[in-house]
Amino acid sequence: MNDDGEGTRRQALGRLGGAWGQGAGLCxxxxxxxxxxxxxxxxxELAKTYGVTEDWIYSRTGIRRRRILPAGQNTSDMAVEAARAALADSGTDPAxxxxxxxxxCAPDGLVPNTACTVERKLGLSGLxxxxxxxxxxxxxxxxxxTSAIVRLEPGAVVLLVAAEAMSRLCAPGDRSVNVIFGDGAGAAVVTARRGALVVEDIVVSSDGKNAGILTANGGGSRAAYASPDSRVGEDYFLRMEGREVFRLAVSRMAGVSLAxxxxxxxxxxxxxxxxxxQANGxxxxxxxxRLGIPAARTAAYIEDVGNTSAASIPLALEQARAQGRLRPGGRVLLASFGAGFTWGAALVRVDAAAS
Incomplete structure (x- = not known):
C-alpha cells in the first residue's frame, strides 16, 4: 500500500463498485x-493554564471553546440524550x-458495554x-x-450512536490534547425505509502500521492495573504526535473521498x-x-465544541440541517479519519421530499 493508503484500497473499490446501487435496498x-x-x-482558561495566548490556540486548532461533560455524568448519559432526540426526530417508538x-473510544467502562447501558436507560431489552x-x-x-444490517434484515430499526467523553482521556498537563478535544454525542435512526437522508455509497478502511502515533492504553492489557492501589501513569491517557496525525488525516480523507x-x-x-x-480547523x-471544495460548501462545526471524535460528523450534519444547508436533491460527502489508523467516506443524498 502506498503512502496515501489508497493503492490496494482502490483495487477493492473497483471490485465493490455498483454493489450499493443495484437492487441492494435502501439505507x-x-x-x-x-x-x-x-x-x-x-x-x-487554557491560555492561562499553559502559558500561551488565546490567539495562539485558535490559530492552530480553529477552536475557541470545548464542551466538557460534568463530573457525575458518563458517556452513556450523552448517548441517551442524543438517542432520544433522534428517535423523536424520526417519529420512532423506542419499542x-x-x-x-x-x-x-471513551465508553462508560470496559464491562458491560455502553450499548447495553443505553438500552437499559431507554427502558428497553432484547435488542x-x-x-x-x-x-x-x-x-x-x-x-x-448498519447498512449491512438493514440489507440483511429489511425490517430492522437501528439506533446508531456516537458518543465520546474525550476530556476523560486527556491528562491535565498535556496541552497538545486539551486544546483540541471536547465531549458530545450524535445519533441516527437507520432503516431500509424511505427517509430524508439516503446513504448512496460508503467505504471504510484502515492501516495499523502507524498505530503508535495516537494511543490511550489505560485499562487495557497493554496498561493493566498491577494491583488495586496501582497508580495511573501517563500511558493511561491520550498521547498524540500532532504533526503526523495532521499529515495522515489530510492524505487519507482526501484520498478516500476522491476514490x-x-x-x-x-x-x-x-x-x-x-x-x-471535525479534527481541527x-x-x-x-x-x-486538496479536494477543491471551498469553505462555502464545507460544514465546519469545531469552533464552539472542539474535536468530539466519533460524534463530530453526526453533530456537524445535524447543525448543517438546522442551518438549512441540506437542500432537497443535494449530495453530501462525509469523510473521517481516526486512531488505528482508520478512515472512510460516504455519499449521502438528501431526498427530494426532505424539508
Missing part, C-alpha cells in the same frame, strides 16, 4: 439528534428498535446491543455496519456539502483545499 437516516454538555472550557450500536471502537471514524464505520467519488462517476464539483470529521481547511 436511510430516518432521524438524527445530538447532545452537547452545557459546561465548557474556553481558550482564555420498535431492533439494534443499538454505540461507537466510542442486539453492540459497542465498537474506531475512534474518530466511529460514525462512518457505524453507517457501514469514492470516482467510483460513482462524480467529482468534487458534484458535492453540494462536504462534512468532514487546519485539517478541515487542508482537506477541502
Amino acid at each position: 436511510v437516516l430516518a432521524g438524527m439528534g445530538g447532545y452537547l454538555p452545557r459546561d465548557g472550557r474556553d481558550n482564555a 420498535d428498535l431492533t439494534h443499538v450500536l454505540v461507537a466510542s 442486539v446491543a453492540l459497542d465498537f471502537n474506531v475512534a474518530c471514524s466511529g460514525f462512518l464505520y457505524g453507517l457501514y455496519l 469514492l467519488l470516482a467510483r460513482n462517476g462524480l467529482s468534487p464539483a458534484d458535492v453540494d456539502l462536504f462534512v468532514p470529521h 487546519r485539517i478541515i481547511e487542508a482537506v477541502g483545499d
Whole structure:
C-alpha cells in the first residue's frame, strides 16, 4: 500500500463498485439528534493554564471553546440524550428498535458495554446491543455496519450512536490534547425505509502500521492495573504526535473521498456539502483545499465544541440541517479519519421530499 493508503484500497473499490446501487435496498437516516454538555472550557482558561495566548490556540486548532461533560455524568448519559432526540426526530417508538450500536473510544467502562447501558436507560431489552471502537471514524464505520444490517434484515430499526467523553482521556498537563478535544454525542435512526437522508455509497478502511502515533492504553492489557492501589501513569491517557496525525488525516480523507467519488462517476464539483470529521480547523481547511471544495460548501462545526471524535460528523450534519444547508436533491460527502489508523467516506443524498 502506498503512502496515501489508497493503492490496494482502490483495487477493492473497483471490485465493490455498483454493489450499493443495484437492487441492494435502501439505507436511510430516518432521524438524527445530538447532545452537547452545557459546561465548557474556553481558550482564555487554557491560555492561562499553559502559558500561551488565546490567539495562539485558535490559530492552530480553529477552536475557541470545548464542551466538557460534568463530573457525575458518563458517556452513556450523552448517548441517551442524543438517542432520544433522534428517535423523536424520526417519529420512532423506542419499542420498535431492533439494534443499538454505540461507537466510542471513551465508553462508560470496559464491562458491560455502553450499548447495553443505553438500552437499559431507554427502558428497553432484547435488542442486539453492540459497542465498537474506531475512534474518530466511529460514525462512518457505524453507517457501514448498519447498512449491512438493514440489507440483511429489511425490517430492522437501528439506533446508531456516537458518543465520546474525550476530556476523560486527556491528562491535565498535556496541552497538545486539551486544546483540541471536547465531549458530545450524535445519533441516527437507520432503516431500509424511505427517509430524508439516503446513504448512496460508503467505504471504510484502515492501516495499523502507524498505530503508535495516537494511543490511550489505560485499562487495557497493554496498561493493566498491577494491583488495586496501582497508580495511573501517563500511558493511561491520550498521547498524540500532532504533526503526523495532521499529515495522515489530510492524505487519507482526501484520498478516500476522491476514490469514492470516482467510483460513482462524480467529482468534487458534484458535492453540494462536504462534512468532514471535525479534527481541527487546519485539517478541515487542508482537506477541502486538496479536494477543491471551498469553505462555502464545507460544514465546519469545531469552533464552539472542539474535536468530539466519533460524534463530530453526526453533530456537524445535524447543525448543517438546522442551518438549512441540506437542500432537497443535494449530495453530501462525509469523510473521517481516526486512531488505528482508520478512515472512510460516504455519499449521502438528501431526498427530494426532505424539508
